[in-house]
Every structure is written in structure tokens, then in C-alpha cells.
Amino acid sequence: MIPEVKGIFLIDFSSSECFVPDDPSDxxxxLRVMIGPQYQDAADxxxxxxxxxxxHARECAVDGFVWRWDILIVNEYSRVEIGKIIERVVSRSAAPTWLQIAEQMSRRSNWEFDTYT
Structure with a gap:
């Protein structure tokens, strides 16, 4: 099964095109990224x-550390380049089942079903 990016949004589901930082280097x-099986409408x-x-350095200075698995660090903000990075990582997560794909992606992000048992 091959996953694909269905959409990239701000966390509140507004378009990622709405975000323009005051300083692209700071x-x-x-983000909320919707991914699903290639050629299907379903998405997680x-x-x-x-x-x-x-x-990231400023966040670290608050407590002296940052301990998170769900951070993508880039030198400068570029919506297009960030989209390419996300698409590249998602496309490399092919696996026999959707659950295996989701498990791979949850190592880099918060998957909506992470806490389901």
C-alpha cells in the first residue's frame, strides 16, 4: 500500500497558505497533514x-530542554519546500497495510488514533 498526502493545513484546518511568518528564519x-492510501478518498x-x-532554541531555553518526537526543523519557512519534505517522507512509508503505514508515521507525528486501544 502506498500512502499519499491529501492535504496540509494549520492545526485548526485552515489552509496552510494562510500562514506567513514575520521572520522566515524564526x-x-x-500543522495537520491528512494522509491516506493512494487513489482512495480515506485519510487520517x-x-x-x-x-x-x-x-527551537528559544523553546529549549525555557526549561533547558525539549523532548518531543513530533517536530520537523527546517532552516527557513517555505510552504512549498515544507510540502515537498512532507510528501517525500510520506511516500517513503509504503507498507503492506494501512496500520503499518500509520505506525511508521506516528513515529514522527501525532496520529489521530495513537491513543485508541
């Missing part, structure tokens, strides 16, 4: 933060 934004939600090294 930003942090929470993944949440993570995309940030710059400067934003």
Missing part, C-alpha cells in the same frame, strides 16, 4: 510542529 507552526490526520532552529 518561526514555529503546528497527523499533527506535528514545523519550526526553525531559532524557534
Amino acid at each position: 518561526f514555529g507552526v503546528a 490526520s497527523l499533527r506535528f510542529t514545523v519550526c526553525s532552529p531559532a524557534w
Whole structure:
């Protein structure tokens, strides 16, 4: 099974095109990415933060550390480049079942069904 990106949104589901940081080299934004099986309408939600090294350093300075698995760090904000990175990572997560794909992606993000048992 091959996953594909169905949409990239701000965490509140507004378009990611709405976000333009004041400083492209110092930003942090929470994203929601909808992914699903290629050629199907179904999709699951993944949440993570995309940030710059400067934003990450400032977050680290608050407590002296940051302990999160759901952060993508890029040097500068570019909606197009961030979209390409996300698509590349998602497309490399092919697996025999959707659950295996979701498990792979949940290592890098908060999958909407992470806490379901």
C-alpha cells in the first residue's frame, strides 16, 4: 500500500497558505497533514510542529530542554519546500497495510488514533 498526502493545513484546518511568518528564519507552526492510501478518498490526520532552529532554541531555553518526537526543523519557512519534505517522507512509508503505514508515521507525528486501544 502506498500512502499519499491529501492535504496540509494549520492545526485548526485552515489552509496552510494562510500562514506567513514575520521572520522566515524564526518561526514555529503546528500543522495537520491528512494522509491516506493512494487513489482512495480515506485519510487520517497527523499533527506535528514545523519550526526553525531559532524557534527551537528559544523553546529549549525555557526549561533547558525539549523532548518531543513530533517536530520537523527546517532552516527557513517555505510552504512549498515544507510540502515537498512532507510528501517525500510520506511516500517513503509504503507498507503492506494501512496500520503499518500509520505506525511508521506516528513515529514522527501525532496520529489521530495513537491513543485508541
